[in-house]
Amino acid sequence: MIKHLLKLVWNRKRANALIVTEIFISFLVLFAVLSAAITFGTRWSKPLGYQWRDVWDVSMEFDIDAGEKANPELHAAMLRMLDEARTFPEVAAVGISNTPAYSFSTSEGTRKINNRLVTLKYDDVTDGFADVMQMKVVRGRWFNAEDDAAQNWPVVLGADAAEAIYGDADPIGQKIEEDENTLLQVVGVVETYRKDGEVAGPDQLMFRRIAPNGRYGRLGSHLLVRVKPGTPADFEQRLATRLQQVLPDVSFRVRYVERMRLNMLRMKLAPVAVGGIIGVFLIVMVALGLTGVLWQSVTRRTREIGLRRAMGASGPNVHRQILAEVALLSTIAVIAGSIVILQLPILGAFKIVTPAAFTLGFISSLATIYALTILCGLYPSWLASRLQPADALRYE
Secondary structure, three states: OOOHHHHHHOOOHHHHHHHHHHHHHHHHHHHHHHHHHHHHHHOOOOOOOOOOOEEEEEEEEEEOOOOOOHHHHHHHHHHHHHHHHHOOOOOEEEEEEOOOOOOOOOOOEEEEEEEEEEEEEEEEEEOOOHHHEEEOOEEOOOOOHHHHHHEEEEEEEEEHHHHHHOOOOOOOOOEOOOOOOOEEEEEEEEEEOOOOOOOOOOOOOOEEOOOOOOOOOOOOOOOEEEEEEOOOOOOHHHHHHHHHOOOOOOOEEEEHHHHHHHHHHHHHHHHHHHHHHHHHHHHHHHHHHHHHHHHHHHHHHHHHHHHHHHHHOOOOHHHHHHHHHHHHHHHHHHHHHHHHOHHHHHHOOOOOOOOOHHHHHHHHHHHHHHHHHHHHHHHHHHHHHHHHHHHHHHHH
């Protein structure tokens, strides 16, 4: 039976080639969209490691070298700025960060630590940063005043970074070489911190302390302010004015982290939305094309189908034959698509989607393609099953 179906498909290869190509492309697009959607959906349900509501990001624009720890005057002025911000009754907590959440900025590098090659993202922050972002410490502690006298540069790891570096071992107290003259020392571990939001993967973040005495750490260009719920919008201008008085040569821009989050989500989800629209368009085109080709094929094959009926084939047998031909066309396209998809893990696909999402997306795409093609073949195959031997004679 399969040999016979292959011969029938091959004899109409010109008519079937376009349909197979459309199914092939639709299968690849479906896989990409479904895998991304499953990955994003899975990530959305996981905790961020911080709270973004009621947080304002006050970005500061100054010369690129002005934030270096070697500039004691600017360092002292920015510490005064923190003190001034705390004086407002509307402010619950303040802190400084170099690359805060949803800021579209990052600092990262790959290094060998504990005999493991890991890629880490870095953020230099002040002691108040954890209170602003309401982060939860799961091991050790967050930065505090006792770190002023620390011999090594204190750092706090995200839980995923700690696992990547030390596995199940306790990271507290471990030392990491920063350069020839500097050692980092782990003082705490916080929950996995997903800096780029709900649809981003774990960032393997390392927080490095900005020392108030300027001994280590680069002062960041973002002042983060957690305001109390219900703070009026006019507080934005009052805050900016006070900060301008402390640092008159620096320009300030106040943004709500809530809006920054929406911008980040739009950027991350836009490719999936566009891919989804393209996928729907391709599926509709495949459905219309496949239905039309099968309908035309049934009409042209009236003599063939009538002869089969005359030789004893029942209507259900003809119905199954047409559906089997449709399934065979889908199988040819799916085999070609599978060959392409199965190369993706070698090319680093698991850095974008999780293995579980990859597998589930592949299975879902297979199911969708077969369900679609079989559905499109139902009506033409039903028409074929209704043909009688006399219809072939009338065709002649």
